[in-house]
Amino acid sequence: MSRPSDHYDSTEITQPRLGPVGWLRWFWRQLTSMRTALFLLLLLALAAVPGSLVPQRAADPNGVTQYFVDNPDLAPVLDSVQAFDVYTSVWFSSIYLLLFVSLIGCVIPRTKHHFEALRAKPPRTPARLSRLAGFTTREIEGAPDRSAASVIESARALLKRQRYRTVVFTNVDKRTGQEVVSVSAERGYLRETGNLVFHSALVGILLAVGIGGGFGYSGQRVIVEGQTFVNTLLAYDSFNPGRFFNDSQLAPYSITLDEFEATYETQPNNAFGQPLDYTASVTTSEGGDESEAAIKVNEPLKIGGTDVFLLGNGYAPTITVRDTEGEVVFTDSVPFLPQDSNLTSLGVVKIPDGLADQVGLIGFFYPTQAESATGAYFSSFPSLEYPVLTLNVYDGDLGLDGGVPASVYSLDTDSMNQLTGGSTGVDSIELVPGQEAELPNGLGTVSLDDVKRFASFDVHHDSTQGWVLLFAILVTAGLLTSLFIPRRRVWVKAAERADGTLHVEYAGLARGDDPRLDEAVDALATRHAAGFPAADPAGSGGPSSPPESKA
Amino acid sequence: MTQTLDDLSLILIYSAMGVYALAFIAFTLDLARRSSTVKKAVAEDVPVAVGAGVSGASGSVLSKGGSGGSGDSGDSADSLVSLEGRDSSGRRSLALRLGVVFTVLAFVIQLAGVILRGIAAARVPWANMYEFSITGTVLIVAVFLVLLLREDLRFLGTFVTGLVLVLLGVSTINYYVAISPLPPALQSAWLVIHVLVAILGTAFFALGGALSIIQLLQTRGDAMGRLSAALRLRFLRTLPDADSLERLAYRVNIVGFVFWTFTLIAGAIWAERAWGRYWGWDTKEVWTFIIWVIYAGYIHARATRGWRGSRSAWLAIVGFAAVLFNFGVVNVFFKGLHAYSGL
Numbered sequence: 001m002s003r004p005s006d007h008y009d010s011t012e013i014t015q016p017r018l019g020p021v022g023w024l025r026w027f028w029r030q031l032t033s034m035r036t037a038l039f040l041l042l043l044l045a046l047a048a049v050p051g052s053l054v055p056q057r058a059a060d061p062n063g064v065t066q067y068f069v070d071n072p073d074l075a076p077v078l079d080s081v082q083a084f085d086v087y088t089s090v091w092f093s094s095i096y097l098l099l100f101v102s103l104i105g106c107v108i109p110r111t112k113h114h115f116e117a118l119r120a121k122p123p124r125t126p127a128r129l130s131r132l133a134g135f136t137t138r139e140i141e142g143a144p145d146r147s148a149a150s151v152i153e154s155a156r157a158l159l160k161r162q163r164y165r166t167v168v169f170t171n172v173d174k175r176t177g178q179e180v181v182s183v184s185a186e187r188g189y190l191r192e193t194g195n196l197v198f199h200s201a202l203v204g205i206l207l208a209v210g211i212g213g214g215f216g217y218s219g220q221r222v223i224v225e226g227q228t229f230v231n232t233l234l235a236y237d238s239f240n241p242g243r244f245f246n247d248s249q250l251a252p253y254s255i256t257l258d259e260f261e262a263t264y265e266t267q268p269n270n271a272f273g274q275p276l277d278y279t280a281s282v283t284t285s286e287g288g289d290e291s292e293a294a295i296k297v298n299e300p301l302k303i304g305g306t307d308v309f310l311l312g313n314g315y316a317p318t319i320t321v322r323d324t325e326g327e328v329v330f331t332d333s334v335p336f337l338p339q340d341s342n343l344t345s346l347g348v349v350k351i352p353d354g355l356a357d358q359v360g361l362i363g364f365f366y367p368t369q370a371e372s373a374t375g376a377y378f379s380s381f382p383s384l385e386y387p388v389l390t391l392n393v394y395d396g397d398l399g400l401d402g403g404v405p406a407s408v409y410s411l412d413t414d415s416m417n418q419l420t421g422g423s424t425g426v427d428s429i430e431l432v433p434g435q436e437a438e439l440p441n442g443l444g445t446v447s448l449d450d451v452k453r454f455a456s457f458d459v460h461h462d463s464t465q466g467w468v469l470l471f472a473i474l475v476t477a478g479l480l481t482s483l484f485i486p487r488r489r490v491w492v493k494a495a496e497r498a499d500g501t502l503h504v505e506y507a508g509l510a511r512g513d514d515p516r517l518d519e520a521v522d523a524l525a526t527r528h529a530a531g532f533p534a535a536d537p538a539g540s541g542g543p544s545s546p547p548e549s550k551a
Numbered sequence: 552m553t554q555t556l557d558d559l560s561l562i563l564i565y566s567a568m569g570v571y572a573l574a575f576i577a578f579t580l581d582l583a584r585r586s587s588t589v590k591k592a593v594a595e596d597v598p599v600a601v602g603a604g605v606s607g608a609s610g611s612v613l614s615k616g617g618s619g620g621s622g623d624s625g626d627s628a629d630s631l632v633s634l635e636g637r638d639s640s641g642r643r644s645l646a647l648r649l650g651v652v653f654t655v656l657a658f659v660i661q662l663a664g665v666i667l668r669g670i671a672a673a674r675v676p677w678a679n680m681y682e683f684s685i686t687g688t689v690l691i692v693a694v695f696l697v698l699l700l701r702e703d704l705r706f707l708g709t710f711v712t713g714l715v716l717v718l719l720g721v722s723t724i725n726y727y728v729a730i731s732p733l734p735p736a737l738q739s740a741w742l743v744i745h746v747l748v749a750i751l752g753t754a755f756f757a758l759g760g761a762l763s764i765i766q767l768l769q770t771r772g773d774a775m776g777r778l779s780a781a782l783r784l785r786f787l788r789t790l791p792d793a794d795s796l797e798r799l800a801y802r803v804n805i806v807g808f809v810f811w812t813f814t815l816i817a818g819a820i821w822a823e824r825a826w827g828r829y830w831g832w833d834t835k836e837v838w839t840f841i842i843w844v845i846y847a848g849y850i851h852a853r854a855t856r857g858w859r860g861s862r863s864a865w866l867a868i869v870g871f872a873a874v875l876f877n878f879g880v881v882n883v884f885f886k887g888l889h890a891y892s893g894l
């Protein structure tokens with residue numbers, strides 16, 4: 001089961017000659033050797049492990065922040081070795097880039113070699129077939145119109161039909177002085193072709209992913225029911241452009257979220273409250289054409305060269321704040337972030353102007369409010385059965401003037417006073433839809449007018465995605481051919497005995513893994529010999545004792 | 552209705568475990584019998600067919616029997632013990648035959664249990680870790696039984712039934728969850744394809760790993776080989792030799808590798824549909840990738856001078872260990888988007 005001798009790896013790595021060119025050549029040989037490929041592959045597997053142990057910025061930015069909080073000493077050290085960006089780190093990139101350089105350096109000469117092999121003739125028939133795989137013999141009755149050459153010609157035709165490449169040799173046996181005719185055949189060049197396609201397609205995937213990443217972009221946006229998103233840079237809540245992205249790539253379209261519908265399990269079984277379906281009904285507008293569509297979790301919307309995915313969802317209570325005169329100083333549907341599977345949600349409202357002081361509200365929203373034994377509120381079901389909003393009021397400095405961008409989902413209370421809830425002795429404000437309540441210290445009033453749904457969307461543009469898929473298919477096709485198509489050589493040799501019978505030998509040679517070679521040789525022998533009358537086995541020598549093998 | 556079907560399914564799974572235990576005992580008795588026969592043969596200086604049947608047949612490993620004039624693996628009836636664990640009358644030992652019968656019986660019972668679970672849930676029975684375990688183990692046994700039709704791997708019976716028993720035990724005790732509907736992210740045809748292919752890949756890797764372990768036990772000079780010598784595992788002399796086992800392991804592992812490649816690609820396509828990107832280095836994606844690279848390494852190792860034999864076998868074992876880790880540890884303890892263990 002040794003590898004074919006014309007295999008690239010089987011050329012010995014020669015000792016380096018002195019001099020820079022010699023060293024360079026030596027280094028290149030080392031890099032493109034099978035041993036190095038193996039080493040780099042194992043290194044790649046090892047290097048991928050840490051990324052699963054610590055959170056990664058790209059996949060889980062909040063996890064990274066949390067990690068810094070939990071491990072204040074360790075985190076900076078890990079960060080300095082790019083442990084939170086493993087898959088874009090210098091060390092991980094060097095490994096796979098080296099691997100691919102090695103791969104290219106390996107594939108190119110092998111492709112050349114393979115093209116030559118494709119044009120070459122099968123090699124000469126070995127002198128002794130008896131030592132080769134599946135060796136078997138048949139005796140064929142002699143006839144005036146039957147010679148070694150004609151028997152071999154029929155074997156050749158048979159082999160050709162089985163898609164072997166064949167060549168016929170005629171020799172004279174030195175010992176007996178007899179003429180020996182043989183056909184040498186080879187098949188399975190597709191195996192190496194598959195291997196080369198496989199490896200080249202891997203390079204293709206890497207290139208397509210790289211280019212796609214450079215020109216692509218992705219952005220996230222939260223849309224409340226009734227709101228419209230217009231595809232411009234400013235409209236995104238967050239945006240991740242590729243290296244070569246520019247604004248003009250953004251197709252002009254808009255998406256209005258008409259309704260977001262979530263259904264939950266209501267049967268009193270163990271899945272009570274589990275989501276069953278999310279559907280975002282939207283109206284899209286592109287170049288003046290309006291149309292309606294539905295976006296679901298596994299069914300993104302294709303629009304303007306992008307894919308729009310439904311990621312998360314939650315509640316956006318519509319909150320209105322009025323001053324003492326009854327003038328509206330704030331009104332909006334504020335997305336609250338879900339905290340658990342029953343959508344207990346947390347959100348903040350910031351009112352910098354219009355009231356006597358800057359005011360911040362931290363709110364909890366319970367779609368179906370329930371109370372625990374300790375008196376704490378929680379939500380017991382994710383849809384709106386008994387919605388309640390509680391608000392804690394803060395006044396003081398919202399910290400918006402410092403120029404530091406602050407998240408709309410959090411309130412920095414360091415320089416603010418808490419006016420309700422907690423240790424203030426004043427009860428938190430509690431509202432059900434349609435209710436209004438006084439703000440403390442006569443600041444004004446706050447009301448809960450309505451509760452809407454919001455959905456968060458991910459907008460992606462990746463122009464090479466199709467290429468990646470194509471190369472992935474080529475990888476698979478190449479893999480299947482290279483692993484399961486046997487490459488083998490087969491020989492059939494015929495010699496005329498003194499009594500006129502024909503002695504025919506068959507044998508094969510595996511080139512690479514080939515578990516069915518023996519069977520194939522045997523089947524060939526049986527089929528070939530079936531075309532002729534068998535010689536009387538009592539004649540000179542039985543089928544299992546060919547003259548040659550005794551030598 | 553759902554509940555009764557699920558209860559019935561669980562009863563069937565438990566019953567299957569009982570029958571697997573019987574199969575395990577039978578297979579182990581067979582190995583013990585082989586050991587004692589070898590011992591007797593050595594004492595009486597009787598020739599023993601030392602796994603020669605398969606290795607002698609010039610590499611025809613997965614093919615049925617030998618052919619083309621080379622020694623047929625079955626015809627060493629003159630010796631006391633042969634590769635297939637036959638006795639002098641040419642029949643397989645009672646224990647071995649019982650082992651196979653019990654395995655087939657347990658398989659049928661378990662299959663019924665798995666199908667009932669699917670009917671009860673009104674979807675494919677592989678949407679959480681418990682279901683993944685019962686379907687995965689039933690497929691391991693299926694692959695084993697199908698391979699038996701082509702190749703005499705009965706000697707793996709102890710390993711296969713033992714592994715399946717442990718996995719079923721762990722999953723019924725620790726992973727069992729009552730039936731619940733699919734969350735929106737799993738409502739996709741890709742669940743059927745991606746997970747099924749992953750399970751199939753796992754089944755082949757399991758058998759490949761087992762063959763590699765025995766290969767190492769058979770290898771003089773390897774740490775495992777020294778271990779088996781120290782333990783005097785005499786039955787090893789009735790199993791195929793290290794070379795044949797390596798070829799066999801390779802055949803099985805590359806099939807696993809092809810399934811794994813499909814898993815990777817189908818997973819990427821699904822991730823693109825569900826999460827908006829085909830690859831995001833989610834923990835589960837990372838481990839699927841690591842496993843794929845380890846087995847690519849294994850294939851390369853087999854083609855590298857100095858790495859064929861024990862070293863490549865170790866890689867196959869590391870690869871299967873990573874598969875088990877990916878399933879048993881990553882699913883349960885790591886966080887990521889693949890939070891579907893149902894626990």
Ligand code: HEM
Pocket residue numbers: 003009032033034035037041099100102103104106107194195196198199202478479482483512847850851853854
């Ligand atoms: C990205 C890195 C690589 C991966 C993922 C990879 C993967 C694979 C896989 C899966 C196979 C088995 C399927 C087949 O034969 O087509 C294989 C075979 C092979 N690879 Fe690679 N490979 C990589 C790099 C390389 C490099 C750098 C070389 C050259 C030094 C190389 C040389 C070979 C050879 C010669 C075979 C045939 C092995 C045999 O005869 O069984 N590969 N590779």
